[in-house]
Amino acid sequence: MDRGMKELIEVSREYGSDSRWVLVGGGNTSLKNNGTLFVKASGYPLATIDSAGFAVMDRSRLAAIWDNTYPDGEDSESVVLRERLVFADLMAARVPGEERRPSVEAQLHDLLPWYLVVHLHPTLVNGLTCAIQGEAIAADLFSDDQLWIPATDPGYVLAKTIRGALERRSADGLGNPDYIFLANHGVFAGGESSDEVRRKYQLLEQVLTEQVTRNPGSYPVDAPIPANHIALELIARKEFGANACISFVRGGELDRYLATRKVAQALTGCLTPDHIVYAGPGALYLKGSGADIPTAWEAAGKEYRNKWGRPANVILFPDLGGAMIVAAGDKALANARLLLDNALDVAAYTESFGGPKMLQERFVRFIVDWEVENYRSKMTAKHLRR
Template sequence: MSDLTQQLIRLANDIGGDTEFSRAGGGNASVKRDGILHIKPSGVPLATLRQEELVPLRIDVLLDALHSDDEVDGDPVRVAAQKAQVGDAGGRRPSVEILFHALIDDPLVLHLHPLTANAVTCNERGEELAREILGDDAVWVDYTDPGVPLARAVEDARNAHAARTGKPVPGVVLLGNHGIIVSGASYDDVAQRVHSLTDRIQRAIDQAPQPEEIAHPQLSATQKKAIVESFHLVTGASASASSDSGLARDYTGPLAGPVSEGPLIPDQIVYAGSLPLVLQGDEDEAALSHKVEQFQATHERLPIIAVVPGALVVAIGDSPSGADNALATYLDAVRVAADADRIGKVRVMNQAERHFIEHWEAEAYRRSVAKEQ
């Protein structure tokens, strides 16, 4: 294993293994060597990434695909990956973000969905906040559908930043309602940029007013248990998980973005669904079943999350780990929304943005990988 590859694996495991920055199969990482991009497979956790799992792709082929307007048969990212593949990938698909990894010159690239930084990226004032907090040390990109559109938006924003400042493009890109891209020449370069970015945004959050207190329905332990069991039963799930304290109690008011408006980032849609089923807390099994049916009729899918605002969050999954991950992913969004509202106003993904992720085959594939872990 080359020294650069060792550094990439350390970055992925050390930073990607911290749920402040990544959860489950979210995020991705790559290293460039001799014209080849070696990138994390889709759905594989950064925390456990190994050198032998990296998928090698020719950078020149990826850049040609990025800049081509020729029509292709199928998803353009998938087609580009197949053309660029070097050798046998062992059935692994590369990350769907191969194109923005390819266009960044730095040898090491880490893409994360960090909770602290996403208080800025998932914000109606995101670009303004980025300038106030980070100045010219970061490039801002408005929310753009992943794949070719996002890679082109990243390239355009980097070029515009260089033209405006007359300086080299910084190794930090903020992606609206998505996450961050951090790049550099070494482990220390990338790690320093990740932690500096996080510290600067956290200071801004800490200096902002605390969120207002919300109302808390008085539910007994018996009532909460009944809701968890009924939601598990009527959805036909294999497993469930729940929380009635901390974020689930203090920041799930009825007006919270993830409760009443929508998801914050694509990974929330992948692992926890776009919208929760909102309950009053007094539903019996029949009433809860009826609400699940209504939700399914409206959204064409079962809810993964149920919320009694200010009291309880329940998640379902195909396995205990899947339910735990859905719950944690949703509560991450709750935390990000609360912090975003302290420094501005949380921005949720709109219907068109949600629809793209909900129906993109690449994300369906990532969900299938998650089920196997």
């Protein structure tokens, strides 16, 4: 195996299997080799990736995508159309015979000035990227060695934004940044070798750790469902189908977010796309106890579904002192819980950087619509293979 590919696999697995750096299927990595880009394909988690998990792209075709124009409206019709067109162009930029679906960030990986690129969603770093003072503190700590990108839609818009920012940097006589911080998302770093990437991430962790004034406390733990079990299970099934699974958790860091609707915003809003994808576009916050609970959930759940087109995975019950997590199947339930725990960690870290800054609803909407679109295209691909 080529030395570069070996390094890419090693570094991908190393960060991919450490939950401090990335969770579930998040993050992506790439390697440039002359005219070719090897970029993580979707459906291959970093933790277990091997050379079969990288889509092979033609860099000249990727670069040519910049010459195309796409609808730039912000209404959801233009957005959906733009993403479809860009996705088709991205697929067409694969080398002949390539069938894997490249990461939607393939175009961004291609334009970044590094041989090896590692993009992660680290918990501690997201304490900074999801914080009110994040941008100012990043500039303070890393000065011109970093580039801060305000919250934006992933994929084409993100790539275009970063492209513009890098061009402005070079016009100002600045070299390449060591870190590209993506507000409410994660971080990009890269280098000429995997050791260079490791050094950068090590330094980043060290510098941010020194800034932390409060480390996250313990996670909430399982507790018996303290209300009408049967009535709740019926609603869960209505919301998530026949294989709906429920768990109730309480205690730990969760306690801090139950007191008022205002403090609960760190959970009723969204911190990053990962939280939206795996734990839904924000938790519900429902007052009441005893017999009110099923009625309150049913009514609020309906409103939520009307708004987002999907049910809520996390329901905060301040009067019961905990949260219910609901999902279709065990795996989805485990992921929703993992991302709830992660939101508690990230929110705790944001306290060291001015407190949480949640994603604006317009960006949340993009991710929700995008998931639907993604699901549709996966189904189409399956259908075509038959």
